[in-house]
Amino acid sequence: MTPEERRALGRRKNPMLHQLEEQLRGSLGLSAEAFHRVRFDRWEAIYEQIADRFADRTRSRRNGLHWANTNGYSPWAMARLAGCWHTDSQSWFLCLPQLLPGEGAVYLVLELGPDRFWLFEGEVGAMVSVLTLLSGTAFLGLGHLDYYLVSRKFRWIMGYNHHDMVSLAGEGFALEDFSGFPPP
Secondary structure (H helix, E strand, O other): OHHHHHHHHHOOOOOHHHHHHHHHHHHHHOOOOOOEEEEOOOHHHHHHHHHHHHEEOOOOOOEEEEEEEOOEHHHHHOOOEEEEOOOOOOOHHHHHHHHHHOOOEEEEEEEEEOOOEEEEEEHHHHHHHHHHHHOOOHHOOOOOOEEEEEEEEHHHHEEOOOOEEEEEEOOOOOOHHOOOOOOO
């Protein structure tokens, strides 16, 4: 078995990922349709699409999302950077429904370290509930993680890092009608 095959098998059987999903859904009363982990046979292709679109791969094709919110997004995303703001880690995401009106499901990418990501999918309202719980509990004991919210159509990305910085890049935000954390 190659190292890649072992990693794929480990991700498929990762008990912590399954436990986190179950804890979040159980604690918040969310259905599987409202919030769920992305299946093991889909997550890698989706992650690669996200990295291709938003990670700065100008120096190396191997660059992924690790610290993209501080080390730079792709040239496409940087040309569409809406801004970066220092914000409150406990509540900035409460504005997501206002910032993303009409958006259905989105991806949540939790960064557990270099080349270690967990990918979830869910409705915007469910993501607000999930992020409220996670930020108030140090991500259920995992520590304070960097994370990204990404459009399922790969139109935009929002990055949050452990320095309480939020960055928005891409297209489709409702910034013109927005009165939340970014300045007008």
